[in-house]
Amino acid sequence: GGERKITINKDNVVTISGTETALNALTNNKIFLPSSCGGKATCGTCKFRLVDWHEPPKPTELPFLSKAEIEEGVRLSCQVKVESDISIEVPPSVLNVKPFFGKVIEVEQLTHDIRRVRFEMKEDFPFKPGQYLQIEVPGIETSRAYSIASDSKDLRHPEVIIRLVPGGVATKFIHKALMIGDTIKITGAFGDFFLQEESKRPVIMIAGGSGMAPIRSIIYKLMDQNMPRKATYFFGARTKKDLYYTDYFLDIAKMYPNFKYIPALSTPLPEDEWELDEGLITDVVRRHTEDLSGHEAYLCGSPGMIDACIKVLKEKGMPEEHIHFDKF
Numbered sequence: 001g002g003e004r005k006i007t008i009n010k011d012n013v014v015t016i017s018g019t020e021t022a023l024n025a026l027t028n029n030k031i032f033l034p035s036s037c038g039g040k041a042t043c044g045t046c047k048f049r050l051v052d053w054h055e056p057p058k059p060t061e062l063p064f065l066s067k068a069e070i071e072e073g074v075r076l077s078c079q080v081k082v083e084s085d086i087s088i089e090v091p092p093s094v095l096n097v098k099p100f101f102g103k104v105i106e107v108e109q110l111t112h113d114i115r116r117v118r119f120e121m122k123e124d125f126p127f128k129p130g131q132y133l134q135i136e137v138p139g140i141e142t143s144r145a146y147s148i149a150s151d152s153k154d155l156r157h158p159e160v161i162i163r164l165v166p167g168g169v170a171t172k173f174i175h176k177a178l179m180i181g182d183t184i185k186i187t188g189a190f191g192d193f194f195l196q197e198e199s200k201r202p203v204i205m206i207a208g209g210s211g212m213a214p215i216r217s218i219i220y221k222l223m224d225q226n227m228p229r230k231a232t233y234f235f236g237a238r239t240k241k242d243l244y245y246t247d248y249f250l251d252i253a254k255m256y257p258n259f260k261y262i263p264a265l266s267t268p269l270p271e272d273e274w275e276l277d278e279g280l281i282t283d284v285v286r287r288h289t290e291d292l293s294g295h296e297a298y299l300c301g302s303p304g305m306i307d308a309c310i311k312v313l314k315e316k317g318m319p320e321e322h323i324h325f326d327k328f
Ligand code: FES
Pocket: 023, 034, 035, 036, 037, 038, 039, 040, 041, 042, 043, 044, 045, 046, 076, 077, 078, 079
């Protein structure tokens, strides 16, 4: 029993009674940290920083925390019981996150395993190009995170691009069960991966598979700004049947001389007629770029792809602080 205070980012105080996890206490007070495993310490997304912490992280948290994070007091909020007054730090964008209801108004099959879903919201859903939302999947207690693929000017119609993951409950639901007219719970927007809108540096974007999603949103924004800086988008696919939006981005490249689109196939099939680039995306990036010390990059895809691309970008002189990425 008793009351406890949680002070958030120095000036925001919520009072709770009873002992619960910090994640639940915050959610009950309408502060939504990302979380996609229902508090089971398997997603690692619900991080916050405990200011003046005394107790080390639990073994369950260790796989998700770097050494530096542990030293700074970063914890998984679902593993922290609030037993006394605490003071925490969360990314400022978290304070704008809230739950919404989204009605499915469009579904489009983009490839054999990738689909686009467009929602309609009753109220404005603000986000920065690159950020993600969480979808609550009925029947399972957890949410799943998906990058927003649409134009951030359109506050009422966020879109997601989702690949069907073999054996994945959530993506199976979205691909097989979700129908036009259905309404589902959406929380957002989350994430520190977004376009640095004020920057003047030329941009390198690299994506694979459904990593296309946040990059598409970023390109909408760059078009909105009339493409004031050079921007090159590399998209890696295995075979021709894994490609989508090819003409769409090639057309944008025709309209904006500053924009270049370089799709590449890593393992084209004999029947894939393909005149554009071939090879691993890292080799393609290497071939098409020179000194990148003044550029910034946005990467989205599998952890393996991202790590390999970061290496190439650094080889070409790009400083680490200008490499932004979102690992799927
Ligand atoms: Fe998934 Fe905390 S909610 S680790």
